[in-house]
Amino acid sequence: MCKKILIVEDEYIVAGDIRITLENAGYKVCGIAFSVDEALQMIATEKPCLIVLDIYLQGDRTGIDLALLLNEMNLPFIYLSANSSAQVLQAAKATNPYGFLVKPFREKDLLVTLDIAQYRHHYDQQQKARSLTISDFKSTFKTTGLEKPDDEEIKTDFEGIIGTSRGMQEVFELVRQVAASTTSVLILGESGTGKEGIASIIHKLSPRRNRPFIKVNCAALPPNLIESEFFGHEKGSFTGAYEKRIGKFEQASGGTIMLDEIGEMPLDFQVKLLRVLQEKEIERIGGRGSIKVDVRIVAATSRDLEKEIASGRFRLDLYYRLFVFPIMLPPLRERPEDIPLLAHYFFKHYAKLAGKRLESISKYALDQLTTYSWPGNVRELQHLIERSVLMASGNQIEEILLPPSNEAKVENIARRTDSPVKTMEELERDHILSVLKKCNNRISGPNGAAVLLDLPVSTMVSKMKKLGIVKSNIS
Numbered sequence: 001m002c003k004k005i006l007i008v009e010d011e012y013i014v015a016g017d018i019r020i021t022l023e024n025a026g027y028k029v030c031g032i033a034f035s036v037d038e039a040l041q042m043i044a045t046e047k048p049c050l051i052v053l054d055i056y057l058q059g060d061r062t063g064i065d066l067a068l069l070l071n072e073m074n075l076p077f078i079y080l081s082a083n084s085s086a087q088v089l090q091a092a093k094a095t096n097p098y099g100f101l102v103k104p105f106r107e108k109d110l111l112v113t114l115d116i117a118q119y120r121h122h123y124d125q126q127q128k129a130r131s132l133t134i135s136d137f138k139s140t141f142k143t144t145g146l147e148k149p150d151d152e153e154i155k156t157d158f159e160g161i162i163g164t165s166r167g168m169q170e171v172f173e174l175v176r177q178v179a180a181s182t183t184s185v186l187i188l189g190e191s192g193t194g195k196e197g198i199a200s201i202i203h204k205l206s207p208r209r210n211r212p213f214i215k216v217n218c219a220a221l222p223p224n225l226i227e228s229e230f231f232g233h234e235k236g237s238f239t240g241a242y243e244k245r246i247g248k249f250e251q252a253s254g255g256t257i258m259l260d261e262i263g264e265m266p267l268d269f270q271v272k273l274l275r276v277l278q279e280k281e282i283e284r285i286g287g288r289g290s291i292k293v294d295v296r297i298v299a300a301t302s303r304d305l306e307k308e309i310a311s312g313r314f315r316l317d318l319y320y321r322l323f324v325f326p327i328m329l330p331p332l333r334e335r336p337e338d339i340p341l342l343a344h345y346f347f348k349h350y351a352k353l354a355g356k357r358l359e360s361i362s363k364y365a366l367d368q369l370t371t372y373s374w375p376g377n378v379r380e381l382q383h384l385i386e387r388s389v390l391m392a393s394g395n396q397i398e399e400i401l402l403p404p405s406n407e408a409k410v411e412n413i414a415r416r417t418d419s420p421v422k423t424m425e426e427l428e429r430d431h432i433l434s435v436l437k438k439c440n441n442r443i444s445g446p447n448g449a450a451v452l453l454d455l456p457v458s459t460m461v462s463k464m465k466k467l468g469i470v471k472s473n474i475s
Contacts (some may be wrong), residue, residue: 001475002049002050002118003026003027003049004027004028004030004046004047004048004049004050004175005022005027005028005029005030005048005049005051005052005114006029006030006031006033006039006042006043006046006048006050006051006052007019007022007029007031007032007033008032008033008034008036008038008051008052008053008054008057008063008066009034009050009052009054009057009080010034010035010054010056010057010058011031011052011054012034013405014054015032015034015366016032016081016082018110019032019249020053021107021110021111022052022110022114025082027114029045030042030046030048031048032141033058034057034058034384035057035058035061036057036061036063036065036066036183037059037061039051040064040066042245043073043075043318045315047474048075048254048355049075049118049391050075050076050077050078050098050114050117050121051066051070051075051076051077051078052078052080052110052114052116053066053067053070053077053078053079053080054079054080054081055079055080055088055092056081059469061320062091063081064091064275065411067079067092067095067097067427070094070095070135070292071095071096075099076098076117076118076120076121077097077114077117078097078098078099078100078106078117079097079100079101080099080101081094081100081101081103081105082102082103083104089306089309089316090306093306098116098120099113099114099116099117099320100316100319100320101113101220101317101320102317103158105317106435107452108278109278109317112278112321113320116324119183119324120324120325121382139317144443148260151348156238158172158363159201159204159205160173160201161194161197161198162195162338162339162341162342162345163335163338163341164320164336164337165330165334165335165337167330167334167335168330168335168338170270170272170345171198171327171328171329171330174325174327175198175202175205175210175327176205178202178325178327179201179202179206180205180207181206181426182296183220183296183324183325184277184296184297184298184299184321184322184324185277185298185299185324185325185326185327186299186300186301186322186323186325186326186327187201187298187299187300187301187326187327187329188300188301188305188327188328188329189300189302189319189328189330189331190302190329190331190377191377191379192262192301192332192376192377192378192380193237193329193330193331193332193377193378193424194260194329194377194378195259195260195300195302195329196215196300197259198327198329199215199256199258199298199300199353200213200240201274201297202254202298203255203258203296203329206256206296207256208255208256208296208431210211211251211254211255211256212251212253212254212255212256212388213255214232214248214251214255214257214258214260215257215258215260216229216248216257216258216260217260217261218260218261218262218263218358219261220266222244223266223269226265226266226269227269227272227285227407228241228245228247228285229247229250229275230247230248230249230282230286231247231249231272231282231283231284232244232245232246232247232249232250232282232284232285233247233285233287233299234282234284234285234286234287235286235301236286237284237286237287238285238286239286241285241286244284247282247284248474249276249282249293249295250282250293252290252293252295253293253294253295254294254298255295255296256295256297256298257295257296257298257300258298258299258300259297259300260271260297260299260300260301261300261301261302261303261305262299262300262301262322263301263302263305263308263314264301264303267312267313267444268316270314270315270318271315273316273318274315274317274321276293276320277297277318277322278280280293280294280295280444281293294439297322297400299322305319305349305378306319313377331374331377332377332380332381333373333375333376335369335376339359339366339370339371339381340366340369341379342381342382343361343366343369343381343385344361345388346382346385346386347360347361347385347397348383350385350386350389350390352407354389356389356391356392357395358389358392358395358396359395359396360396360397361396362396362398362399363438364398365388365398365400366398366399366401368399368400368402369381369400373400375407384400384401385397385470387401410461417435425467426446427471428463428467429467429468430467432453432463432464432467434439435453436450436469439452440453443457443460443461443464444457444460
């Protein structure tokens with residue numbers, strides 16, 4: 001592993017502290033740059049392996065400008081910043097950093113982030129080399145006339161998960177790659193896309209397969225019990241603690257813990273989870289010491305974590321700690337070729353459970369399924385097929401009773417509405433007239449329309465003139 005690092009930071013004291021931390025940890029700091037121009041000169045002469053990069057620097061250009069150039073040079077970098085606004089975060093993420101630290105941060109946070117950054121960069125390089133090797137291999141087959149048929153390369157069933165679409169095949173490949181490691185995984189996807197199933201497969205294919213797989217739904221835990229649920233408690237540690245409780249992390253020791261809907265986790269507990277990820281130890285409530293735990297983390301969420309970070313509901317450092325190996329599950333509407341396969345699988349399953357001798361799904365019903373938008377994804381498809389099997393009276397499912405789409409609801413509302421849509425000015429005029437009527441056409445005074453509308457009388461009169469509400473019309 002390369003240990004040569006360049007620090008690009010315009011605060012001299014902060015840069016000096018980072019240098020001391022890195023050198024004490026065995027890294028070689030090849031220089032400190034205060035601007036983009038200085039950084040480019042040092043990169044050319046010193047050839048660093050990784051850049052520690054602040055976003056705001058001296059001069060006209062920012063760290064984000066430098067990051068774009070670093071990508072062209074294939075140089076990994078991590079960001080340091082005291083600013084985590086939505087706009088800055090979005091611009092920073094677009095440059096594909098290998099980590100992001102929010103100032104102030106602990107020395108250990110920096111060192112762990114660097115370890116993760118180097119691991120991810122090394123992994124990316126291996127994947128690029130692998131993809132080139134595969135493409136060369138395929139081109140050799142093509143030129144010799146021995147190309148393998150596509151249908152032999154695609155499996156419709158991956159450890160119980162069905163999908164022939166390109167998006168799902170990419171997911172399966174990522175699962176194969178990460179399963180054997182101990183790396184934390186973050187599974188992203190809309191509700192109903194199968195995040196729990198993918199987490200289960202990661203555990204099943206890992207060396208930890210014979211150890212516990214503990215699933216925790218963070219959204220279902222009351223905030224006042226979440227620490228006890230995760231870390232456990234000693235007898236008598238709080239009112240109602242009549243016996244010792246072993247928490248989920250201890251239960252999962254040696255195995256895998258799935259943190260489902262981690263985006264719902266309370267902000268104050270996120271700090272404690274981050275410590276567990278860093279230190280690999282927990283403390284029971286009321287306990288006298290730390291307990292080491294060997295647990296692999298697989299987190300999942302249907303929330304947009306970047307928006308949660310921007311709104312202050314999710315920690316940026318925790319996000320990057322979990323974002324070591326992200327897996328994005330495509331929504332069902334983006335994989336229509338998988339819908340017939342899934343529909344037939346659920347059809348056979350529920351027909352057998354119901355004891356019905358059903359033979360098939362009609363072409364009309366399949367057309368309904370493939371043109372529906374699926375806001376509830378695979379879970380919604382599963383429930384609709386189960387219902388359709390129970391309601392089927394013949395030997396096949398003739399029709400699927402789909403819920404009305406949002407577009408259909410809007411169209412129905414529009415059909416029921418005879419009056420034309422009013423402009424904002426017309427709506428404002430109608431509102432002022434209704435308030436004047438309520439106030440017996442009185443404009444000023446304690447019971448006047450201006451007070452009710454929270455407007456100065458002069459502004460009220462001005463608006464009335466602008467909207468054609470003539471004073472002579474008010475008795």
